[in-house]
Amino acid sequence: MGEHHGPAKGISRWFLTTNHKDIGALYLWFSFAMFLLGGSFAMIIRAELFQPGLQLVEPEFFNQMTTMHGLVMVFGAIMPAFVGLANYMIPMMIGAPDMALPRMNNWSFWILPPAFTILAGTLFMEGGGPNFGWTFYAPLSTTYAPPSVTFFIFGVHIMGLSSIMGAINIIATIVNMRAPGMTYMKMPLFVWTWLITAFLLVAVMPVLAGAVTMMLMDIHFGTSFFSAAGGGDPVLFQHIFWFFGHPEVYIIILPAFGVVSHIIPAFSRKPLFGYDSMVYATASIAFLSFIVWAHHMYTVGMPVAGELFFMYATTLIAVPTAAKVFNWITTMFRGSLSFETPMLFAIGFVVLFTIGGFTGLMLSIAPADFQYHDTYFVVAHFHYTMVAGAIFAMSASVYYWIHKWTGRRYNESMGKAHFWISFLGFNLTFFPQHFVGLAGMPRRIPDYALQFADFNMMSSIGAFIYGASQLLFLYNVIATIRSGKKDDTAKTWDGAEGLEWEVPSPAPYHTFSVPPQVK
Amino acid sequence: MCFKAKQLCKLVLYPAIVLLSIFGGSAWAEEAQRWQVNMTPGVTEIGHKIFDLHMLVFWICVITGIGVFAYLIYSIVAFRKSQGAESAHFHENTTVEILWTVIPFLILIAIAVPSTKTLLEIYDTDDADLDILVTGYQWKWKYEYLDANGENVSFFSNLSTAQGEIYNAEDKGQHYLLEVDEPVVVPVGKKIRFLVTANDVLHSWWVPAIAVKRDAVPGFINESWTRIEEPGIYRGQCAELCGRNHGYMPIVVHAVEQEEYDAWLAERKAKAAQIKELMSKNFTLDEQMEAGKAIYMSACVACHGVNGEGGVGKPIAGSPIATGEITGLINILVNGKPGSAMPAFGNQFNDVDLAAVITFARNGFGNNMGDVVQPIDVYNFKQGQ
Ligand SMILES: [Cu+2]
Numbered sequence: 001m002g003e004h005h006g007p008a009k010g011i012s013r014w015f016l017t018t019n020h021k022d023i024g025a026l027y028l029w030f031s032f033a034m035f036l037l038g039g040s041f042a043m044i045i046r047a048e049l050f051q052p053g054l055q056l057v058e059p060e061f062f063n064q065m066t067t068m069h070g071l072v073m074v075f076g077a078i079m080p081a082f083v084g085l086a087n088y089m090i091p092m093m094i095g096a097p098d099m100a101l102p103r104m105n106n107w108s109f110w111i112l113p114p115a116f117t118i119l120a121g122t123l124f125m126e127g128g129g130p131n132f133g134w135t136f137y138a139p140l141s142t143t144y145a146p147p148s149v150t151f152f153i154f155g156v157h158i159m160g161l162s163s164i165m166g167a168i169n170i171i172a173t174i175v176n177m178r179a180p181g182m183t184y185m186k187m188p189l190f191v192w193t194w195l196i197t198a199f200l201l202v203a204v205m206p207v208l209a210g211a212v213t214m215m216l217m218d219i220h221f222g223t224s225f226f227s228a229a230g231g232g233d234p235v236l237f238q239h240i241f242w243f244f245g246h247p248e249v250y251i252i253i254l255p256a257f258g259v260v261s262h263i264i265p266a267f268s269r270k271p272l273f274g275y276d277s278m279v280y281a282t283a284s285i286a287f288l289s290f291i292v293w294a295h296h297m298y299t300v301g302m303p304v305a306g307e308l309f310f311m312y313a314t315t316l317i318a319v320p321t322a323a324k325v326f327n328w329i330t331t332m333f334r335g336s337l338s339f340e341t342p343m344l345f346a347i348g349f350v351v352l353f354t355i356g357g358f359t360g361l362m363l364s365i366a367p368a369d370f371q372y373h374d375t376y377f378v379v380a381h382f383h384y385t386m387v388a389g390a391i392f393a394m395s396a397s398v399y400y401w402i403h404k405w406t407g408r409r410y411n412e413s414m415g416k417a418h419f420w421i422s423f424l425g426f427n428l429t430f431f432p433q434h435f436v437g438l439a440g441m442p443r444r445i446p447d448y449a450l451q452f453a454d455f456n457m458m459s460s461i462g463a464f465i466y467g468a469s470q471l472l473f474l475y476n477v478i479a480t481i482r483s484g485k486k487d488d489t490a491k492t493w494d495g496a497e498g499l500e501w502e503v504p505s506p507a508p509y510h511t512f513s514v515p516p517q518v519k
Numbered sequence: 520m521c522f523k524a525k526q527l528c529k530l531v532l533y534p535a536i537v538l539l540s541i542f543g544g545s546a547w548a549e550e551a552q553r554w555q556v557n558m559t560p561g562v563t564e565i566g567h568k569i570f571d572l573h574m575l576v577f578w579i580c581v582i583t584g585i586g587v588f589a590y591l592i593y594s595i596v597a598f599r600k601s602q603g604a605e606s607a608h609f610h611e612n613t614t615v616e617i618l619w620t621v622i623p624f625l626i627l628i629a630i631a632v633p634s635t636k637t638l639l640e641i642y643d644t645d646d647a648d649l650d651i652l653v654t655g656y657q658w659k660w661k662y663e664y665l666d667a668n669g670e671n672v673s674f675f676s677n678l679s680t681a682q683g684e685i686y687n688a689e690d691k692g693q694h695y696l697l698e699v700d701e702p703v704v705v706p707v708g709k710k711i712r713f714l715v716t717a718n719d720v721l722h723s724w725w726v727p728a729i730a731v732k733r734d735a736v737p738g739f740i741n742e743s744w745t746r747i748e749e750p751g752i753y754r755g756q757c758a759e760l761c762g763r764n765h766g767y768m769p770i771v772v773h774a775v776e777q778e779e780y781d782a783w784l785a786e787r788k789a790k791a792a793q794i795k796e797l798m799s800k801n802f803t804l805d806e807q808m809e810a811g812k813a814i815y816m817s818a819c820v821a822c823h824g825v826n827g828e829g830g831v832g833k834p835i836a837g838s839p840i841a842t843g844e845i846t847g848l849i850n851i852l853v854n855g856k857p858g859s860a861m862p863a864f865g866n867q868f869n870d871v872d873l874a875a876v877i878t879f880a881r882n883g884f885g886n887n888m889g890d891v892v893q894p895i896d897v898y899n900f901k902q903g904q
Binding site: 052053054055059060063131132133137139140143144227228229233234235268269270271272273274275276277299300301304307308311312315316318319322323325326329330331332333334335336337338347350351354355358359361362365366367368370371372373374375434435438439440442444445446447448449450451453454455 | 552557577599611612627630631637687691732733737738742755763764765766
């Protein structure tokens with residue numbers, strides 16, 4: 001009892017580990033691998049779209065690429081990345097020795113690699129992989145799907161299971177294992193946003209599982225949930241999908257809000273302006289996320305009353321979101337700012353996410369959405385929130401905490417270069433997509449009319465730049481781990497606050513075996 | 520400090536002016552232009568209203584954005600640690616927080632009013648002068664002009680861009696991917712109601728200039744309408760992923776004056792009447808072979824080859840189906856072969872053309888079965904299934 005032991009040796013350390021830091025690291029590495037995989041699909045897409053005409057791939061394969069890019073990025077890269085971060089940081093932030101359910105933690109990670117092996121494996125099956133878009137609308141994904149769709153469904157089930165187990169673990173940890181004195185309203189914001197995210201996950205992942213199970217029944221057991229010919233309704237699929245899908249986008253972005261709310265105060269050397277209102281804003285966004293799903297379906301032929309309800313509810317999301325943005329900037333106002341890489345990414349996040357928020361407001365206006373829907377304007381919008389939102393926040397987190405994880409300093413100039421190249425590449429890729437979208441270019445097409453050529457070429461060049469900058473990131477991370485300057489100071493950043501900064505760097509294998517006292 | 524503020528002003532105003540000049544222009548052509556950066560207001564009243572709404576929200580975003588980003592840039596520039604800034608320690612201010620909740624809320628209400636009005640107008644599909652049933656197929660559109668007397672006019676509309684252009688063997692034409700063999704012809708100034716549905720998977724019928732986008736859902740009929748103010752040619756595309764050739768099912772609308780429309784419709788009806796007459800006619804083998812060859816060379820040659828030698832499709836020359844039981848041959852033409860690339864032609868061609876091409880498959884390329892398929896045979900086959 002009480003004796004500290006280090007990690008097991010060899011490969012079994014990773015397979016059998018129940019340590020939150022090991023599992024966090026596994027999640028982070030896995031998600032980065034998926035990020036590169038999904039990114040290479042994006043490179044194929046942008047290479048084909050570099051010029052009008054078909055040059056590299058056939059439309060069937062192009063459709064598989066857009067589908068797999070979306071699935072891998074959402075379910076393989078972004079979600080596991082934040083789960084990894086949660087695993088690593090939440091116990092340290094709340095003064096707990098580990099996650100509440102460590103064995104389940106091991107399991108929820110280790111079922112992911114098989115799930116994605118199955119998913120990626122579909123690309124090599126007869127008839128090709130999923131080609132119906134990451135939203136997999138029926139009946140394209142049922143009656144008209146390639147045979148590999150069954151494996152896709154199996155893969156989705158497994159990753160859903162993983163997410164649900166991860167979420168339960170996070171809830172159990174936060175509710176039960178906070179250090180004495182850490183009341184809910186004293187929890188760090190990353191913990192708060194994750195607690196809310198975990199509840200969203202538990203609520204909607206089963207809905208996704210239901211949707212794919214109904215697909216499975218339609219495909220193999222003769223039911224007609226989504227087939228009008230048998231008395232079903234293809235639109236029903238969209239309702240179910242987006243009932244999951246809209247909370248899903250907040251599952252992706254709320255933890256990002258959390259980390260930005262740590263990083264901005266740290267580098268402003270000033271407390272977060274409105275902690276309480278941040279918590280309330282997060283909770284209201286989470287609530288609203290359940291009653292806006294049909295704004296993805298304005299053109300599907302809903303009755304006008306439904307259309308109006310979803311429009312009003314959707315515009316409301318702008319209110320708590322605006323409160324958050326004002327909050328971050330007011331935290332910076334009259335601070336003492338420095339601009340190390342995490343802060344650059346956090347500011348980049350605020351700027352670009354705000355732009356994504358603006359286009360989101362535009363898209364929420366149902367009549368105007370009749371022109372925007374399913375165009376590149378939408379593609380631009382959600383990449384401003386997903387890439388410049390979630391992925392920028394993720395990069396910021398890695399730079400912010402990597403010293404805590406490894407006890408080594410990363411290379412600051414390389415980090416800054418990573419930021420500026422990403423920022424430039426990202427905007428060059430996605431800003432012109434607003435233009436082609438408004439001018440009338442539909443999404444998910446392998447080839448386009450000549451008037452869209454100029455902006456598409458810009459977009460492709462930007463994408464290659466953005467893609468390349470991620471290799472710089474990878475190099476910087478590996479170089480830090482292997483040969484970064486050793487430094488065991490507990491507090492990496494002079495302005496940072498929180499329990500994780502009170503333990504040495506790298507954080508010992510077991511932190512807080514004795515709970516700290518929080519005042 | 521004063522100097523800084525001036526610099527900041529410039530920094531903020533300059534992009535705003537650039538934006539203004541980009542978005543301020545109002546000379547929009549009917550078609551998307553190179554370097555076009557904004558939505559088209561199009562040629563309908565609703566289109567203009569949607570455009571105005573879009574610009575209203577856009578400018579609200581731009582103005583808010585200028586405010587937010589000026590605040591951000593000011594904070595970044597003015598409170599740098601490297602310049603010796605010391606941090607204040609204020610936080611929480613209920614008045615400020617209430618203000619930045621209430622003001623956005625009021626702005627939202629200001630947007631909601633015109634949005635609701637426009638939406639209600641879009642949904643008002645009553646009292647149409649003309650109904651057109653639009654059906655999405657993988658990967659083409661079918662248009663059916665509904666007629667009170669049951670004399671419907673219907674036809675398919677396919678992409679007419681050559682494969683060579685798509686695969687970069689030929690130069691791409693001006694309307695690359697936005698051109699069809701048979702455009703939808705509609706009169707200007709009339710309320711046209713589109714009844715949109717689909718035959719297989721989801722599609723979405725979208726023509727930006729006439730401000731109509733409606734999902735085509737198999738088993739359901741969605742309604743939408745437009746009243747086009749100016750004659751012209753308006754182009755659009757399928758906007759819902761529908762499989763392999765989703766990018767290759769464009770829409771072309773010809774809006775013409777009423778007289779021209781009437782003439783076109785009359786001609787269409789006459790043609791339909793003519794086909795009706797031909798239905799009862801008995802063709803000779805030579806007539807059928809000649810007509811059938813022409814159809815084969817346009818509709819079948821890509822898959823079955825100039826000499827019936829096959830390719831994507833199986834060979835026609837010596838084919839067991841073409842030379843076997845006649846209903847088997849009629850069946851594969853009418854219903855296609857599900858699960859293969861062989862399309863169902865039963866709805867794409869009228870019975871007269873089907874009979875001709877079937878006769879050709881039966882007797883061409885040395886198959887020489889000697890029998891002639893008449894339109895009535897195809898008709899009876901369809902009735903019997
Ligand atoms: Cu389509």
